[in-house]
Amino acid sequence: MAEIKIRQVAKQYGSTHALHSIDLEIADQEFLVLLGASGCGKTTLLRIVAGLETATSGEVWIGDKRVDKLPPRDRNIAMVFQNYAVFPHLTVFENIAFGLRMAKLPQTEVDRRVTRTAELMHIEALLKRYSGQLSGGQRQRVAVARALAMEPEVLLMDEPLSNLDALLRMEMRAELKTVLAESKTTTIYVTHDQVEAMSMADRIAIMNKGEIVQASSAVEVYRNPAAHFVGSFIGNPPMNFLDATSAGEGVWNVAGVQLKGPVSTQKKLQFGIRPEDIIVHQEGSAEAMGDRPSMVATVRVLEPLGSHLLASCRIGDEILRVVLDSDAPVKPGDELRWSPAPDRIRWFDPASELAVA
Amino acid sequence: MYPKSLPYLLLLPATLFLVLFFLYPFTLVAWQAFTTDTGDFTGEFFQEMATHWKFNTAMLNTFLLVLAVVPFQMVLALYMATLVNGMTRGRDFILYIWTIPLGISDLAAGLIWLAIFEQSGFLNSMLHGLGVIEQPVGFLGYQNKGTIFLAIVLAETWRATAIVLVILVSGMGLIPKEYAEAAEVFGASRWQRFIRVTLPMLKPSLQTAMILRVILAFEVFAVVVALGGTNLPVLMSEVFTWQYELRDANVAAAYALVILAISIACTLVIMWALRVPKGARV
Numbered sequence: 001m002a003e004i005k006i007r008q009v010a011k012q013y014g015s016t017h018a019l020h021s022i023d024l025e026i027a028d029q030e031f032l033v034l035l036g037a038s039g040c041g042k043t044t045l046l047r048i049v050a051g052l053e054t055a056t057s058g059e060v061w062i063g064d065k066r067v068d069k070l071p072p073r074d075r076n077i078a079m080v081f082q083n084y085a086v087f088p089h090l091t092v093f094e095n096i097a098f099g100l101r102m103a104k105l106p107q108t109e110v111d112r113r114v115t116r117t118a119e120l121m122h123i124e125a126l127l128k129r130y131s132g133q134l135s136g137g138q139r140q141r142v143a144v145a146r147a148l149a150m151e152p153e154v155l156l157m158d159e160p161l162s163n164l165d166a167l168l169r170m171e172m173r174a175e176l177k178t179v180l181a182e183s184k185t186t187t188i189y190v191t192h193d194q195v196e197a198m199s200m201a202d203r204i205a206i207m208n209k210g211e212i213v214q215a216s217s218a219v220e221v222y223r224n225p226a227a228h229f230v231g232s233f234i235g236n237p238p239m240n241f242l243d244a245t246s247a248g249e250g251v252w253n254v255a256g257v258q259l260k261g262p263v264s265t266q267k268k269l270q271f272g273i274r275p276e277d278i279i280v281h282q283e284g285s286a287e288a289m290g291d292r293p294s295m296v297a298t299v300r301v302l303e304p305l306g307s308h309l310l311a312s313c314r315i316g317d318e319i320l321r322v323v324l325d326s327d328a329p330v331k332p333g334d335e336l337r338w339s340p341a342p343d344r345i346r347w348f349d350p351a352s353e354l355a356v357a
Numbered sequence: 358m359y360p361k362s363l364p365y366l367l368l369l370p371a372t373l374f375l376v377l378f379f380l381y382p383f384t385l386v387a388w389q390a391f392t393t394d395t396g397d398f399t400g401e402f403f404q405e406m407a408t409h410w411k412f413n414t415a416m417l418n419t420f421l422l423v424l425a426v427v428p429f430q431m432v433l434a435l436y437m438a439t440l441v442n443g444m445t446r447g448r449d450f451i452l453y454i455w456t457i458p459l460g461i462s463d464l465a466a467g468l469i470w471l472a473i474f475e476q477s478g479f480l481n482s483m484l485h486g487l488g489v490i491e492q493p494v495g496f497l498g499y500q501n502k503g504t505i506f507l508a509i510v511l512a513e514t515w516r517a518t519a520i521v522l523v524i525l526v527s528g529m530g531l532i533p534k535e536y537a538e539a540a541e542v543f544g545a546s547r548w549q550r551f552i553r554v555t556l557p558m559l560k561p562s563l564q565t566a567m568i569l570r571v572i573l574a575f576e577v578f579a580v581v582v583a584l585g586g587t588n589l590p591v592l593m594s595e596v597f598t599w600q601y602e603l604r605d606a607n608v609a610a611a612y613a614l615v616i617l618a619i620s621i622a623c624t625l626v627i628m629w630a631l632r633v634p635k636g637a638r639v
């Protein structure tokens with residue numbers, strides 16, 4: 001058990017900056033997910049922590065030990081690889097025992113740990129098989145069992161569920177979460193799947209172009225994106241963004257309506273609202289609107305998704321996505337009168353793309 | 358859809374070729390080894406072969422050569438393949454250089470090494486030039502069987518390691534890098550990674566290379582003749598001697614069958630020793 005400190009870690013390949021000075025602290029027993037699109041540097045960062053890749057500069061600490069100059073085997077880590085890397089020439093038992101054998105543990109201890117982790121991952125019936133006789137999901141379980149058997153201080157997982165089909169992925173997600181919570185191991189988990197990240201993580205570090213844009217809880221990154229990128233990356237559909245122009249101290253013109261916003265010297269801001277934080281006003285129920293400003297959007301496309309109805313609308317040449325009730329009586333061409341839930345409005349600086357308070 | 362007979366039709370030319378130019382002559386040789394001129398079955402040619410004074414020497418020399426050359430070659434090729442595989446720059450260049458001997462015939466290879474080891478060869482000139490020796494040494498003289506043997510081992514290693522190298526390099530290239538990384542993370546040292554991961558996963562390539570090399574090593578001929586003349590008889594040179602000098606095609610055929618039997622036996626042993634259990638294939 002240990003906390004991880006990543007200090008000003010940077011990685012360059014020739015003239016390409018894969019990682020710009022990353023600072024990140026992961027608490028003891030925390031489950032941190034590195035989330036980002038492919039090429040954002042999340043796997044590189046994980047591999048630097050693992051020792052499979054060397055940082056160009058910066059420090060990595062695990063517990064009280066600086067590890068960035070140590071080989072992987074001296075870091076007290078275990079890893080689950082994207083393609084599992086379950087050795088084909090060894091049985092499931094020997095795969096799980098691999099690290100224990102390298103550590104020269106006595107046979108009784110090897111037996112005990114292999115049996116325990118195999119039971120934990122529900123693969124005790126497969127111990128004599130070879131990897132070629134396993135399904136993808138079973139191989140995945142072997143890879144996790146092999147990592148847990150090490151009882152490492154830090155567990156690193158590189159997109160471990162990305163090769164499974166959708167249903168299996170959902171099952172494994174819940175199961176992994178339970179197992180990892182019980183193991184109380186500090187975990188870094190890399191994924192490009194936001195649902196996976198949000199459902200499993202204690203904290204999500206969202207990466208973009210070699211930088212960590214925001215590192216917070218799932219609800220926090222969803223509600224309060226620290227940057228335009230986070231709002232557009234998290235959430236399906238993503239956050240809506242509309243241009244806002246200054247109309248005096250703390251007042252902003254958005255889609256023809258004046259809204260109260262942050263006091264800023266900027267002439268332009270971006271107004272952000274989640275599709276489900278839009279209140280639609282039914283025709284002729286003016287009193288429900290109270291004194292709220294009412295904006296107009298034209299419905300273009302309707303997507304009935306069962307749990308809700310997704311409406312893609314137009315305001316001028318801007319797009320607004322709205323989550324409606326499945327039974328909402330709208331059709332393409334209708335004009336929606338809407339207003340944003342006031343406490344859910346977020347503002348972004350179009351130049352820096354960061355959130356403005 | 359194609360007619361069911363198509364695959365067989367497509368196989369026909371190759372099959373005909375093999376039957377005509379391989380199976381038929383082979384049957385003739387086998388027939389020759391076991392029958393007299395009148396067509397009666399006999400074991401006398403094998404007896405004649407085995408009781409000849411050079412038979413045991415030839416057998417011993419061949420086995421000693423195989424035992425000296427092949428294991429050395431395998432280890433060397435493994436080491437070279439590991440080096441090549443670990444290179445990021447200049448990999449192809451080194452590979453081309455190391456595989457040059459592949460393009461040289463075994464007789465030419467023998468002659469190259471003869472130019473080094475003979476009385477007026479490069480080695481003698483060099484040693485003389487350095488003042489190590491006063492007189493040229495007859496490394497390949499009949500009284501120096503040991504140096505002849507050593508020269509043949511060197512020449513054979515130089516000539517035929519490249520083919521093993523090529524097989525192993527391509528085999529190593531097929532092993533995904535993740536396995537080595539997983540082994541590294543789970544505590545294996547460089548040597549342990551090689552022994553516990555690379556080597557077992559390389560078994561199919563090792564098998565191919567071993568079989569190929571062992572069979573060819575039992576058929577060693579031109580290099581031995583070039584460097585040793587008749588001083589170091591091997592099985593294949595005896596076939597030649599019986600066929601062309603003693604003019605006894607029957608005994609030569611018997612020899613050929615013995616070499617074949619040894620090759621088959623070795624192949625079976627190697628296939629068994631380096632077998633990959635079912636389900637354990639990559």
